[in-house]
Amino acid sequence: MFIGTSREKFFYHNTLLCLVKSLQDKNITVDLRNDSYVCGQLIQVDGYMNLSFSKAVYCDRRGNEYYFENLFLQARNLRYVHIPENVSILGNIKNEFKKANKKDNDKDDKPILKSRKAKKALQQHMKTVASLEN
Template sequence: MEKMFVGSSKEKFYYHNTLLCLVRALEGKNITIDLRNDSYICGCITTVDGFMNVSFANAVYCDPQGNEFQFENIFVQGRNIRYVHVPETMSMLTIIKNELTGHKRRVPDKKLIQKSRKAKKALRQHMETVASLDL
């Protein structure tokens, strides 16, 4: 199943040039995210946008004092995230490769271009010159 990334050009840049693609690949999985205020949230990630804003479903928020609060849905701004815990059973390199290979632009097969006689002759001469060099 290919997920198509939809967003502004700035969001697409972040997606392809940061580890945002790793976090986005964790959608649908139960993950723990540490926040900047020393609290954390555990739950199922439903969506991640191009600025790493994360939405959780069936989440538990634990504040710095240790109090726990349950939420059906909770939204966390990307700037408040300190750390995303990736499960040890998941290979980060594999996740990133799988996430990004599904989003490469598909280049249609180009027809073979017939080279002119002049271009073929120049290529043949070049190959002969290279073959005659003593390496």
């Protein structure tokens, strides 16, 4: 289950934050708004898409490289997150939600009752995801 404020949970479930979170412990490249980029091992992603790297290389516009043992990037400075070619985007999103649902199922809380409108929207989303697989 994703831990954070209700706003962070909303972002996790309604944006591609779950895809970026699935890239934790992998080497990725991130383009920044000032036309520089960072390469390194993604250690942590929070609910606002702030990123923490280890063993990162920051490369500025002029091509100068700076090495950092730990580096933190605020979400507002991000332009693009490059997804590695060997990563299945839909597979990673599904696995991330399976992990979240598995942890949710471990709880002994009462099930949450959903309205008909929410159930219908969920069914529509699932049909859309199923059509993307084909």
